[in-house]
Amino acid sequence: METLPLRLSPGQDLRRALEAALAVEGARAAFVLSGIGSLSGAQLRLAGRERPDTFEGPIEVLTLAGSLSDRESHLHATIALADGRVIGGHVAPGCTVRTTAEVLLGLLPEWEFRRMMDHATGHPELVIRRQPPAATGGEQP
Template sequence: MDAVPLRLNPGDDLRAALDAARAAHGCEAAFVVAGIGSLSTARLRLAGAKEPQSLAGDLEILTLCGTLSVDGSHLHMSIADAGGRVLGGHVAPGCIVRTTAELLIAWLPEWRFSREPDARTGYAELMARKA
């Protein structure tokens, strides 16, 4: 395992930047161990919802974690708005960094993550295999 800090810049799409970092690193498996920062736009799919909800304004990333794989990322995040209200859910494309996002990525070169259909859940779920 190789843990590496990553900083995203204003205007970056959080999810797209993480997927690009995974591809650039050439690793097929990684965890986002931690993340903090700010967003101008957040798109979160709340528990049980079919579509993501959009929020705009001065938003703080309180927590960010998840998996990165060749089949896409699975990320969860909690954010707070300027009034201190907290919301969390699945990270959808379109979360735009406002000032910074500071992340810790754990690259796992000895593993391969994929997402495969699971009849029990009805979703494509994580499959972790030794590379």
């Protein structure tokens, strides 16, 4: 595992910025090891709901966790609203960084994450595959 510390800037979309960082690194699988920060607005899909709810800031990100892939990500966050209420759910696009977000990713270069429909759950679920080692110039198969 390789670690990638990130500091996101005001105005960045939390989810899209993490997915973009993964793409820059050329990784196909990663986990969020730690994440905190602040948001000016959040889109979280609460348990059992079809669509995300909108929350207006200032908002503190208390926890951020989940898996990232080069195709689909599955992120959860716990946020605190300005009045102290704490809410958690699935991170959707539309979580805008207010002052900063500090995130530590664990890149997994030997692995690939995909999501495929699981008929037992009725949802696209994580499929984990080991990647073959990258070929280097002078090695023979």
